[in-house]
Amino acid sequence: MSAPSLLIDEGSRLKAIGLMCAAIAFFALLDTSAKYLVTVAAAPLFQAVWVRFLAHIALNAAIFGPRTFVQSLRTRHIGLQILRGGFLFASTALNFAALQYLQLDQSVTIFFLTPFLVAVLAGPLLGEWIGWRRLLAVLVGFSGVILVLRPGFGGVHWAVIYSFAATLSYAFYTLLTRYLARYDASAVTQVYSPLVGAVAMAPLGLSVWTWPDLTTWLLMLSTGLYGGIGHYLLILAYRRAPAPVLAPFTYVSLIFQAVLGYLIFSDIPSGWTIAGGTVIIASGLYLLHREHIMVKADGPATASLSADLRN
Numbered sequence: 001m002s003a004p005s006l007l008i009d010e011g012s013r014l015k016a017i018g019l020m021c022a023a024i025a026f027f028a029l030l031d032t033s034a035k036y037l038v039t040v041a042a043a044p045l046f047q048a049v050w051v052r053f054l055a056h057i058a059l060n061a062a063i064f065g066p067r068t069f070v071q072s073l074r075t076r077h078i079g080l081q082i083l084r085g086g087f088l089f090a091s092t093a094l095n096f097a098a099l100q101y102l103q104l105d106q107s108v109t110i111f112f113l114t115p116f117l118v119a120v121l122a123g124p125l126l127g128e129w130i131g132w133r134r135l136l137a138v139l140v141g142f143s144g145v146i147l148v149l150r151p152g153f154g155g156v157h158w159a160v161i162y163s164f165a166a167t168l169s170y171a172f173y174t175l176l177t178r179y180l181a182r183y184d185a186s187a188v189t190q191v192y193s194p195l196v197g198a199v200a201m202a203p204l205g206l207s208v209w210t211w212p213d214l215t216t217w218l219l220m221l222s223t224g225l226y227g228g229i230g231h232y233l234l235i236l237a238y239r240r241a242p243a244p245v246l247a248p249f250t251y252v253s254l255i256f257q258a259v260l261g262y263l264i265f266s267d268i269p270s271g272w273t274i275a276g277g278t279v280i281i282a283s284g285l286y287l288l289h290r291e292h293i294m295v296k297a298d299g300p301a302t303a304s305l306s307a308d309l310r311n
Contacts, residue, residue: 016240019233020249026230028256031107032264033223035099039265041216045100048220049093049197050205055224056194056231063228064187072191076183080176084189085196087173092197092227094166101159104261105269105277108253109145110163112280115250116141117171122242125175137286144279147272174238181239190232194224251281 034052037043061069075081098107116138123129180189212220237246254277261267269277 012240013245016237016246017249019237019240020246021252023230023233023237024250024253025256026226026233028104028108028253028260030223030226030230031095031099031104031257032260033219033226034096035104036264037216037219037223038096038100041212041219043212043216043220044208044210045093045096046201046204046208047210048223049096050201051220052092052096052223052227053089053194053197053201055221056228057198057224059225059228060191060194064191068187069191072185072187075188075192077180080180081184081189081192082196084173084176084180085192085194086200087169087176088193088231089197089200091166091169091173093201094162094169098159098162098166101157102163103267103269104257104265105254105267105273106160107163108257109273109277109280110160111167111170111253112251112277112284113142113145113164113167114171114174115284117168118174121171121175122178126179134286137283140286141280141283144276144283147276147279177235178238178242181235186232186235186239189235190228193231194228251277251284254281 030052034048037048038045064072095107095111119134119138177189258269261269
């Protein structure tokens with residue numbers, strides 16, 4: 001099914017980039033709180049994930065009010081909204097699991113694969129095809145992840161599998177966010193974001209429930225707050241600019257995560273992580289550069305996107 005085209009002007013792009021960076025800052029706070037919960041506070045993983053989604057729903061209800069919240073359940077693509085929520089749930093749960101073992105900077109560096117996966121998958125799914133130069137940048141970006149992981153050197157924890165799976169899930173979540181922005185209002189997509197996770201985690205969350213102290217309660221609730229605000233900003237960003245333009249700005253997360261990791265957990269990024277992160281960021285910025293060149297050469301029409309995602 002083809003979607004209507006979206007013409008993106010320069011002003012909208014700049015606003016979208018600002019929204020994207022703000023969203024990434026909230027996600028960094030979410031990851032930091034999640035790591036503290038499952039390591040220092042020793043909160044059960046399933047309980048922490050469940051409360052994160054419940055708090056996200058509560059935030060949505062508080063922001064929109066009961067009437068608007070219920071009205072926002074009306075969507076033109078219920079199946080895709082549920083699927084998108086499922087990808088967010090999978091990404092969140094897997095990321096929480098990875099953070100039990102990995103440093104924040106390690107986890108986020110693997111997460112930097114997201115824009116490359118988005119760039120590759122946006123062609124067949126959204127019609128946002130990339131040329132050979134950007135494809136080469138994708139391959140270079142993957143080599144940066146190889147630097148971080150150093151396969152064969154025994155320096156990486158097996159939990160990177162969780163991070164890889166979380167990253168792939170988040171790439172699909174990102175693509176569906178962009179697609180659904182053409183059909184549903186931001187409030188609709190925001191309301192649906194945490195519902196799948198809350199329902200899916202209810203049995204597991206209840207099965208391991210332990211009554212937390214006040215600090216743990218506040219941390220668990222804060223993950224929903226950070227996630228809710230971050231994802232709402234993300235939705236607004238993707239209504240203003242194409243996925244390949246915004247995806248490279250996830251790299252500012254490395255700065256946030258490294259600083260928070262050092263301040264809260266005394267974690268210092270390794271030389272391999274810094275080297276690999278530098279390669280990945282350089283490749284991502286090249287993707288942005290190529291997008292800018294294409295827009296200048298062909299005009300705003302190049303920003304119009306024809307979707308090829310089937311229901």
